[in-house]
Amino acid sequence: MGNTNPFDIPDTQTPISAPRQQVNRYTVTYEVDGPDIPKIAHEIAIGQSIGNPNIRSEIENSQNIKDFAANIVSYEDNIVKISFNRNAFIWPNINQLMCIIMGGHTDIMGVDKCRVIDIDIDVKNLKPVLGMSGWKKRLDAENRPLFGAIIKPKSGLTEEQYIKIVKDMIYGGADFIKEDEIMADNLYLPLAKRVETVEHIKNISGWKGYFAYCINADPMELVSNLKTIYYHTCTPNIIGGCHINFWSSLGAYTTARGFDIATHYQRSGIRILTDPSNKYSVAWPVLVKLACLAGIDSIHVGMLGGYYPEGETEEETLEAINICKKYDVIPSLSCGMNPVLAREIRERIGNDFMASVGGWLHTGDSLIKKVMEMKESLL
Numbered sequence: 597m598g599n600t601n602p603f604d605i606p607d608t609q610t611p612i613s614a615p616r617q618q619v620n621r622y623t624v625t626y627e628v629d630g631p632d633i634p635k636i637a638h639e640i641a642i643g644q645s646i647g648n649p650n651i652r653s654e655i656e657n658s659q660n661i662k663d664f665a666a667n668i669v670s671y672e673d674n675i676v677k678i679s680f681n682r683n684a685f686i687w688p689n690i691n692q693l694m695c696i697i698m699g700g701h702t703d704i705m706g707v708d709k710c711r712v713i714d715i716d717i718d719v720k721n722l723k724p725v726l727g728m729s730g731w732k733k734r735l736d737a738e739n740r741p742l743f744g745a746i747i748k749p750k751s752g753l754t755e756e757q758y759i760k761i762v763k764d765m766i767y768g769g770a771d772f773i774k775e776d777e778i779m780a781d782n783l784y785l786p787l788a789k790r791v792e793t794v795e796h797i798k799n800i801s802g803w804k805g806y807f808a809y810c811i812n813a814d815p816m817e818l819v820s821n822l823k824t825i826y827y828h829t830c831t832p833n834i835i836g837g838c839h840i841n842f843w844s845s846l847g848a849y850t851t852a853r854g855f856d857i858a859t860h861y862q863r864s865g866i867r868i869l870t871d872p873s874n875k876y877s878v879a880w881p882v883l884v885k886l887a888c889l890a891g892i893d894s895i896h897v898g899m900l901g902g903y904y905p906e907g908e909t910e911e912e913t914l915e916a917i918n919i920c921k922k923y924d925v926i927p928s929l930s931c932g933m934n935p936v937l938a939r940e941i942r943e944r945i946g947n948d949f950m951a952s953v954g955g956w957l958h959t960g961d962s963l964i965k966k967v968m969e970m971k972e973s974l975l
């Protein structure tokens with residue numbers, strides 16, 4: 597496999613930045629609560645664009661306000677629409693976008709509740725590496741859902757156990773294999789060793805599927821992890837894949853896309869941001885849209901049935917699925933998935949989704965038999 601030190605790979609070989617583009621005005625819709633809705637609208641528009649909502653400095657003249665201030669589009673009942681100025685940031689700096697649309701106004705008295713429920717942004721999205729259509733073609737799966745298999749247990753696997761699980765999933769017929777979000781890089785089975793091992797198995801077996809290594813990390817280590825995957829997969833016939841939990845930030849997905857590595861958005865813990873009962877929150881479909889614009893290949897959108905979380909509606913999941921279809925991204929359904937549920941979901945929404953299975957596969961004596969049974973249910 598050669599040198600596995602990712603920092604020895606010249607940066608000229610790794611396209612680590614996505615094309616920058618100027619953003620036209622973008623409009624954010626908020627659901628707010630407080631004693632004075634027009635005042636809240638003003639505080640968001642001014643406070644999140646040029647400064648203190650109530651104090652102007654001599655620098656903030658009419659030209660400055662014209663060039664940089666956000667505008668109130670409308671406020672009706674508790675729905676506020678704000679149009680932000682294009683000069684505020686350069687796409688695809690999604691982390692900065694989030695800082696603008698959901699920032700300082702959450703610290704201001706009088707804003708009792710604020711939820712971002714929609715964003716209309718005019719940018720050219722970063723295309724997925726293959727996307728739904730590309731992976732379906734590559735895997736000869738145009739007429740069926742994709743099948744995702746999740747490696748369990750979450751941690752503590754020996755190298756021998758890990759290899760057996762991966763082989764059972766590949767030879768059993770999985771289209772997509774995902775490490776658990778807890779795995780990441782670790783001392784007992786480091787990422788570099790896992791990548792070298794799996795890519796060797798893929799090469800021997802001829803498997804063309806989508807393997808998502810868990811690379812959750814701080815920014816510098818994340819880039820190091822991406823270089824490790826890139827080093828072992830930067831050939832015409834091999835497509836590297838990774839899995840990044842949302843805690844690594846939305847910007848991590850644009851970084852991964854810069855390496856031409858197919859990326860799975862893993863959402864565990866997301867209700868800390870999306871739960872509508874929170875005082876401040878962002879609706880799940882908004883995050884799905886931004887992730888799709890960032891160039892991901894797949895995303896865990898939620899579940900239809902299974903052990904569905906309270907407080908999250910099926911309508912949001914169906915909306916997320918439709919957003920994925922618009923951007924050719926694979927919507928992965930997981931959390932209690934099994935053959936019966938997969939067939940029911942297929943009858944309901946068709947073939948354009950991925951049935952991702954974890955716990956059900958790992959019950960019983962034979963993993964490869966369960967993998968084959970799940971695959972058969974989708975054919």
